[in-house]
Amino acid sequence: MQEDSLKWSNRSPGQGHISIVGLGPGGPQDMTPRATEALAQAKVVVGYRPYIALLGELAASKEVVATGMTAEVERCQEAVRRAAQGQRVAVISSGDAGIYGMAGLVLQILHQEDRAGRIGVEVVPGVTAATAAAAALGAPLMHDFAVISLSDRLTPWETIARRLNLAAQGDFVIVLYNPKSKTRTWQLSSAQEIILQYRSPATPVGVVRQAGRPGQQVWISDLASFLSLPVDMLSTVIIGNSQTQVLGKWMVTPRGYEL
Amino acid sequence: MQEDSLKWSNRSPGQGHISIVGLGPGGPQDMTPRATEALAQAKVVVGYRPYIALLGELAASKEVVATGMTAEVERCQEAVRRAAQGQRVAVISSGDAGIYGMAGLVLQILHQEDRAGRIGVEVVPGVTAATAAAAALGAPLMHDFAVISLSDRLTPWETIARRLNLAAQGDFVIVLYNPKSKTRTWQLSSAQEIILQYRSPATPVGVVRQAGRPGQQVWISDLASFLSLPVDMLSTVIIGNSQTQVLGKWMVTPRGYEL
Incomplete structure (x- = not known):
């Protein structure tokens, strides 16, 4: 049992430390004080360039290690290298660092390279895109849901297709990342084709672009037609279950209370 | 398309307003500035008693409408009634208000009783238990996952069992609420019995009690043995997929990067 996860590491100055930080959707309004504090304490900030840009003033006076989108491994290795040298490092992801973010990779590399556990580690949760998008749409995630990334860069499409099939069969609300x-x-x-095998074409579908950021765009459509919306890599798609309704400008999945 | 979801409502003083606020796991460190601000603006705070207690000073000088656990409908109706009278109301949930929280119910009641849309509404996302628990465990949610509530108060057990079956078949990481x-x-x-049909008894299982709150407890066990842990209604259970590993004191589901 670990009971120390909530405490700040108070290690000797020579001891390195990595905070793996979820920034939330992007605006300072949705970033937790714990994330802000972890960034303030860090001397080095490591992340994908557009996420570093989200930090604004918080990144000022830090050393910034920024790389492009597909350099995740290199970036996390550099973070561990810096911490092993005794530096205080923040590795940032947008949303929550533990959902398709950097947390897993950093912990895997740490486990390979710091078996003595000399580097202090902390994972700081954040508001993930699923909940930021859901809040903008109303309340589509009030019942059981499945989160699936459509990126087949690291996962075979067969696995993704199988999960879409099973989630649709199970009447899960489905949140699509990437x-x-x-x-x-x-x-x-x-x-869409897979889910239409199990769910009505009239099923509500919400699309949120830039969830929780300035310029946020929100659309409510349906399973038959949502492909006409300008979905891109900054978008989150939420496909309702058989009970999901459009109530005025909101998308709501009832939990089952009698009204 | 709605583009106003990020803006604060600046309505005339006589106009009611409801903020549906996710407090995060409970500590002020994990509550977003947007949630804090919504609470500061509210004159009336509506919620389940133990969640009101989490607010501490933030609830001081507010009128508090607190009820017990099963009085959700009554509580949300009272919130809408107050807003219809022109008051500024915050309805609070722990975690994210849109995940098994109060957001859906408030929007349903608003839709019934305020078809003219005179009451301003805002849903403020928070850090949900799944991500708070995942951060305490390491990085178990790095790949596709399903969130399932085991509460059969509002959902027939057959539906829940069916979803457990399909999520286990799909090799989703499974997060159990309630x-x-x-x-x-x-x-x-x-x-456990359902998931064991599809997954090895050695599959890592993480249990976090009071995730993100003082007194947080974290255990990493496996699918064969986790029932011996003191799981209760303050706990979140995360069951790994076929790739999930225990790395030192962390539970990690690799995303598939080559190391």
Whole structure:
């Protein structure tokens, strides 16, 4: 049993430390004080360039290690290297660092390279895209849901398709992360096709672009038509279950209370 | 399309307003500034008594409408009634208000009783128990996951069992909310039995009690043995997928990067 996860590490100055920080959707209004504090304490900030940009003033006076989108391994190795040298490092992800973010990779590399456990580690949770998008749409996640990434960069499409099938069969609300990018263009319509085998074309579908950021865009459509919306890699797609309703401008999945 | 979801409502003083606020796991360190601000603006705070207690000073000088656990409908109706009278109301949930929280119910009641849309509404997302628990365990949610509540108060057990079956078949990481209470005692072992049909007894299972609160307790066990842990209604249970590993004191589901 670990009971120390909530405490700040108070180690000797020579001891390195990594905070793996979820920034939330992007605005300072949705970043937790614990995340802000972890960033303030860090001397080095490691992350994907557009997320560093979200930090604004918080990144000022820090050393910044920024790399492009597909350099995740390199970036986390650099973070561990810096911490092993005794530096205080923050590795940032947007949303929650533990959901398709950097937390797993950092812990895997730490386990390989710091078996003595000399580097202090802390994972700071954040508001993930699923809940930020849900809040903008109303309350689509009030019942059981499945979170599926449509990116087949690291996962075979067969696995993703199988999960879409089973989640649709189970009448889970389905949250799609990474629904589409410039190079991944067919996966979303393939997902639609799979889900339509089990769910009505009239099922409400919500799309939120830039959830929780300035310029946020919110659409409520349905399973038959949502492909016409401008979904991209900054979008989260939420597909309702058989009970999901559109109530005025809100998308709501009732939990089952008698009204 | 709605683009106003991020803006604060600036309505005339006589106009009522409801903020549906996710407090995060409970400590002020994990509550977003947007949630804090919504509470500061409210004159009336509506919620389940133990959650009101989490607010501490933030609830001082507010009128508090607190009720017991099963009075959700009554509580949300009272919130809408107050807002219809022109008051500024915050309805609070722990975690994220849109995940097994109060957001859906408030929007349903608003839709019934305020078809003219005179009451301003805002849903403020928070850090949900799944991500708070995941952060305490390491990084178990790095791949696709399903969130399932084991409470059969509002959902037939057959539906829950079916979802457990399909999520286990799909090799989703499975997050169990409401795993057990004083009166609901057999559901967790029934869930274990279902998942064991598809997953090895050695599959890592993490249990976090009071995630993100003082007194947080964290255990890493496996699918064969986790029932011996003191799981209760303050606990979140995370069952790994076929790839999930225990790395030192962390539970990690690799996303698939080559190391």
